[in-house]
Amino acid sequence: MPSVKVVFGAxxxxxxxxxxxxxxxxxxxxxxxxxxxxHGCTIIDSARGHPPHVPHTSEPLLGQTDVATWATIDSKVDSVYPGDHSADRIAASIDAILKDLNVPSVNVLYLHIPDRSVPLKETLQALDTAHKAGKFKELGISNYEPDEVLDILHLCRTNNYLPPTVYQGQYNAIVRSITxxxxxxxxxxxxxxYAWSPGCAGFFHRGARHRHTSNSRIGQALSSIYSKPSFTHALENFHAAADRAGGVEGHEVALRWLRFHSELSGEAGxxxxxxxxxxxxxxxxxTALEKGPLSEELVAAVERCFEEVKGDVPYFNPFRDDEKAWARS
Structure with a gap:
């Protein structure tokens, strides 16, 4: 049976x-x-908007490494500002990605965040044109709502555009509403x-309550999810169970749970x-992802933790509406 893939987010x-x-x-x-x-991790996930506070500076560095000679590179078009998904900006973003990465094409090209100021048909037509020009192999979408995914599939089917074959979204041992x-x-x-935030932003790590006190907007966003007072008791119980199970580190537990005990499927890719x-x-x-399934005791500890906090866990998609102020500020 195929294993769930491991992708390095750059x-x-x-x-x-x-x-x-x-x-x-x-x-x-x-x-x-x-x-x-x-370790045999040969899929690299990049983006025009990385790193989030100083975008457009990640891919030029990747382009100066040898990664394109042994790995497949996925990327994402600019998606933060209204109009980023217009036809001309899509084309410019793709060309900039290829130039910075120093490659003729990428494997999966994603729409990173919905741009609801531009009609989906215009965006999908521009992507289809770029695909036919050989600039990427597969279309991916990220952080779209379920009804938007259905709209995208309908437009692709009725207009004979390239349909998406990969969805990247938040899914982990704590945030599960995607399932x-x-x-x-x-x-x-x-x-x-493809699940992002597999380690629950360090929630299971000892001292997790103090991990997201940064002034960065990403740190503040993560704090809103994982630093709620209601999580403290659940985390203490989890660590006690982990100690009884041999002291397996919490971050490792989160990663192994997602790869071996979640709804992710190796057969589905x-x-x-x-x-x-x-x-x-x-x-x-x-190394953690290579270790295999968790013990029954640790799986049960994760499930008890989830049951304690699930009422306070936010929806999986932080971009469910047009509020992106935290990403633009």
Missing amino acids: HAIGDPADPLTGFATPEAAQSALNICRK PTLLPILRAHNIRL DGIVFGARTEAQVEGSL
């Missing part, structure tokens, strides 16, 4: 002015990528799911997109 590669950046030079990026290659709302649609249309800011984190996450 959002921490970029300008050091971004507080989330961990690899700020081509040499540092190459070192992180070398670890991925050593009843969107996953049935993806399965019905043979769209594979699903994947996990993990990020890291240090070489040790890259190594640690890849």
Whole structure:
């Protein structure tokens, strides 16, 4: 049976002015990528908008590494500002991606965040034109609502546009609302799911309550999910169970739960997109994902934790409406 894919998210590669950046030079990026290659992780997830606070600085660094010679690279078009998904901006964004990465094409090209100021038909037609020109192989969509996914599929079918084959969305041991709302649609249309935030933004890590006190807007957004007072008791119970099970580190538990015990399917081609800011984190996450399923005791501990907090867990899609002020400020 095929395994759930492991994808390295390169959002921490970029300008050091971004507080989330961990690899700020081509040499540092190459070192992180070398670890991925050593572990057989050969899918790299990039984006025009990475890193989030200083966009357009990640892919130029990736383009100075050897990653294109041994890995497949996925990318995402600019998607933050109204009008980013207009035909001319889509074309310009794709050309900039290819130039910065120093490649003739990418594997999966995503619409990163919905741009509801532009008709979907205009956006999809522009993407279809770029695909026919050989600039990418597969279409991906990210952070769209279930009804929007159906609208996209309908427009692609009725206009003979390239349909999406990958959806990237938030799914982990704590944020699970994607499974009843969107996953049935993806399965019905043979769209594979790539899950981002697999480690629950460090929620299961000891000291998690203090991880997202940063002044960065991403840190504040994550804090709104994982730093609620109601989570404290559940986390204490989880760590007690983890200690009884041999002291398995919480982040490792989150990653292994998602790969081996969630609704992700290797047969469906699903994947996990993990990020890291240090070489040790890259190594640690890849090593954890290779360890196999969790014990029954740890799976039960994760489920008890989820049951305690699920009433306070937000919806999986932070971009369900047009409010993107945190991404633009």
